[in-house]
Every structure is written in C-alpha cells, then in structure tokens.
Amino acid sequence: MAEASVITDEMRAVIGQESEPTTVEVDKTAVRMFARAVGYTDLIYYDEEYAKSKGYRSLPAPMGFLGHPIFRPDIASRPMYVMSFKTPYKRVLNGGTDIEYYEPICAGDVLTSTSKIADLTERSASMGPMLIITGETNYKNQKGKVVARFLGTLIQY
Amino acid sequence: MSDQVYFEDVKEGQEIPSLTEKCTSQRLVMWAAGSGDFYQIHYDKDFAQNTGLPDRIAHGALKHALLGRLLHDWVGDQGRVKRVACQYRGMDMVEENIICHGRITKKSQQGGENIVELEIWAENPKGQKTTPGTGVVSLPSRGQ
Numbered sequence: 001m002a003e004a005s006v007i008t009d010e011m012r013a014v015i016g017q018e019s020e021p022t023t024v025e026v027d028k029t030a031v032r033m034f035a036r037a038v039g040y041t042d043l044i045y046y047d048e049e050y051a052k053s054k055g056y057r058s059l060p061a062p063m064g065f066l067g068h069p070i071f072r073p074d075i076a077s078r079p080m081y082v083m084s085f086k087t088p089y090k091r092v093l094n095g096g097t098d099i100e101y102y103e104p105i106c107a108g109d110v111l112t113s114t115s116k117i118a119d120l121t122e123r124s125a126s127m128g129p130m131l132i133i134t135g136e137t138n139y140k141n142q143k144g145k146v147v148a149r150f151l152g153t154l155i156q157y
Numbered sequence: 158m159s160d161q162v163y164f165e166d167v168k169e170g171q172e173i174p175s176l177t178e179k180c181t182s183q184r185l186v187m188w189a190a191g192s193g194d195f196y197q198i199h200y201d202k203d204f205a206q207n208t209g210l211p212d213r214i215a216h217g218a219l220k221h222a223l224l225g226r227l228l229h230d231w232v233g234d235q236g237r238v239k240r241v242a243c244q245y246r247g248m249d250m251v252e253e254n255i256i257c258h259g260r261i262t263k264k265s266q267q268g269g270e271n272i273v274e275l276e277i278w279a280e281n282p283k284g285q286k287t288t289p290g291t292g293v294v295s296l297p298s299r300g301q
Contacts, residue, residue: 030191037191038222039178042229054234062223063238064218068193096290098242153244155267 006131007120011085015117024111024139025069028058032106034065048107061105064097066113066139066148083117087131087156095132095153103147111139111147118151130157161233164264164271164296167169167195173259173275176227182251189198213251220245220288227257227277228292235297241277243290249281254284257278259292270295 028048035045044051044060051059061067069077105111120137122129137150178184186201194216197204204215225241234239249255256279263274272295279288 033187034191034222037187038186038219038226039184040226040229062222063229063241064222065191094217094245096242096244097218098240099221099225100240100293101238149240 005122005126006088006129007122007148008085011087011120014084017116019115021112021114022069024069024113026061026065026067026105026107026109026111028107030068031059031061031065038062041154051106055102056106058107061107061109063101064099066099066105066137066150067111067149069113078138089131089156091157093155093157095137097153100149101147102149103141103145105139105141105147109147110142111141113137113139125157127157130155161235162231162296163299164273165299167261167264167273167296168269169261169264173231173261173262175259176223176230176257177232177254178223178257179254180219180249180251182213185213185215185219185251188216188222192215192216192218194218210242210248211250215249215251215255217245217288220249221290223255223278224259224277224288224290224292227259228275231259232294232296237295238292240293241290241294242292243277243279243288245280245288247285247287249279249287254282256282262291270297 033048040062044054045062048058052089078083115135115137117133119134121132123132133154138146139148189195189200198210199213199216202213216233221243224243228238259275259277261273262276265272275292277290277292278286280286
C-alpha cells in the first residue's frame with residue numbers, strides 16, 4: 001500500500017541550503033570534561049605537556065568532540081532537531097552519527113561550522129511511516145582547513 | 158596505553174579488544190555537561206517516564222564516543238582514527254553496561270596510509286546490538 005509522500009516541494013527546496021557560519025571553540029577544560037565523561041585514560045586528553053610529547057599542538061579533541069558553540073543568553077539557540085519546515089510527524093529519534101576526521105583538532109582551535117540538510121528520504125518501518133533527515137555539518141579551523149565532517153540522522157515518525 | 162599495534166600484525170576477520178563502560182547516572186550527567194546535551198530524558202527519571210520511557214536512557218552520542226574510544230585505545234599513539242559511524246537502533250538504559258566491539262573487515266593502502274576498516278558495535282548485557290556501525294583507522298607500519 002503506497003503512502004502519500006510527506007516531502008513537499010518546500011521541504012525539497014531546503015536540501016543543500018547552507019546555514020550561516022557558527023563559531024565553535026575547542027578549549028582545554030572542555031576537552032578534559034569530554035574525555036572524562038567517555039572514560040578515557042590516555043593522558044593526551046588531560047596533560048598538555050604529554051600531548052605535546054606525542055606531537056600534538058595542545059590537548060587533542062577526543063573522537064566525537066567537535067567543540068562547543070559559544071553560548072549567549074541573549075540569543076535563542078535553535079536545537080538541531082527543529083526544522084525550518086513542518087511535517088505531519090510529532091516524534092523524533094536520533095538515528096545515527098557519522099564523523100569523518102581530516103586534520104587533528106586541538107585545544108585552542110576556533111572552528112567555523114556550516115550546516116545543511118543533505119538528504120530527505122521516507123521509509124516504512126514497524127512503527128509506521130517515517131521521514132529520515134540527514135544533516136551535514138562541515139568544520140573548518142582558524143587556518144581555513146576542513147578538519148571534520150559530521151553527518152547526523154534524525155528520524156521523524 | 159597498550160603496546161603499539163602495527164598494520165602487518167592485523168588481519169581481516171580479527172576482533173579487537175572490547176571496551177565495557179557502565180552507564181551510571183553520574184556518567185550520563187558528566188556526558189550532558191561535556192557534550193552540552195541537556196535533554197532531561199538522560200538524567201531525570203520522572204521526566205523520562207513522563208515521555209513513556211521505562212527510565213533514563215544513554216545518549217546516542219555517548220555510545221558513538223565510546224565506539225571512538227574503542228578505536229582510539231586500540232590504534233595506540235601512532236595510529237589515527239579517521240571515521241566513526243554508527244546507528245542508534247536500540248536504547249541503552251541507565252545503570253547498564255555498554256559493551257563495545259570491533260572486527261576488522263578490510264585492509265588496504267591508500268595514498269601512503271595503511272588503512273584498516275572495521276565493523277564496530279555496542280551491545281547491552283543481553284547481547285543485543287543496540288548500536289551497529291563502521292570505523293576507519295590508519296596504523297603505522299613496522300617498516301616505517
């Protein structure tokens with residue numbers, strides 16, 4: 001039984017539209033907090049001199065840590081899962097994460113990220129029809145080098 | 158850190174050492190602070206149950222980060238983790254162990270790098286794979 005598509009022309013037009021750039025800071029305390037939460041024991045994430053002895057500029061960012069956007073109480077931050085379009089679905093799940101690393105990211109780096117919706121697809125699963133939204137965020141460092149690409153999958157159903 | 162692993166010493170089909178972490182409520186709070194994800198289903202039991210969940214659940218991104226640590230701890234000082242990807246297929250509950258595994262699927266040399274691809278996954282204490290994925294790392298060569 002074919003279901004009618006919920007992907008409208010308006011939604012399709014959003015695919016590939018780049019967001020305004022966001023500034024993302026990577027600092028030492030944040031690296032340590034993240035590494036500690038994941039249970040790392042490798043001292044490269046905690047001891048700057050040790051990290052330097054292993055060839056890093058400062059504490060490297062552990063896998064999955066792509067810095068923190070600068071928080072400002074006077075600017076509303078829109079959660080990533082809020083889309084600029086409406087869909088008939090009320091519930092949302094985090095479907096997956098895919099991060100590719102191109103260059104080391106270290107404490108002291110200031111990254112610039114831009115995001116876009118890379119893809120919209122539909123699928124029918126045990127919990128009914130669902131919309132699969134693939135978001136892509138690319139990160140550049142202060143030298144203009146692309147350091148990482150983040151792909152996130154959100155499922156609305 | 159464990160001893161350095163070299164490209165020549167690993168083969169397709171081989172499993173890498175597993176990693177187990179218990180998702181205590183304290184770890185989930187530390188993750189919330191470290192990641193900046195303050196959604197209450199991960200640390201507020203009443204809130205989680207009001208959304209229909211049996212209890213607090215582990216953050217998906219924490220499981221992704223644990224799979225990243227699995228690879229980082231394996232590749233050693235001279236290796237590099239190049240890609241970590243996973244899908245969140247099932248929930249992992251607070252106070253339960255998350256067990257991370259990896260198995261080598263492919264070895265290749267690309268652009269002067271020794272590339273190893275792996276199937277990676279996190280499972281719960283019942284052995285259910287809640288978080289399947291793939292990883293790509295580079296390893297040093299004994300000849301270099």
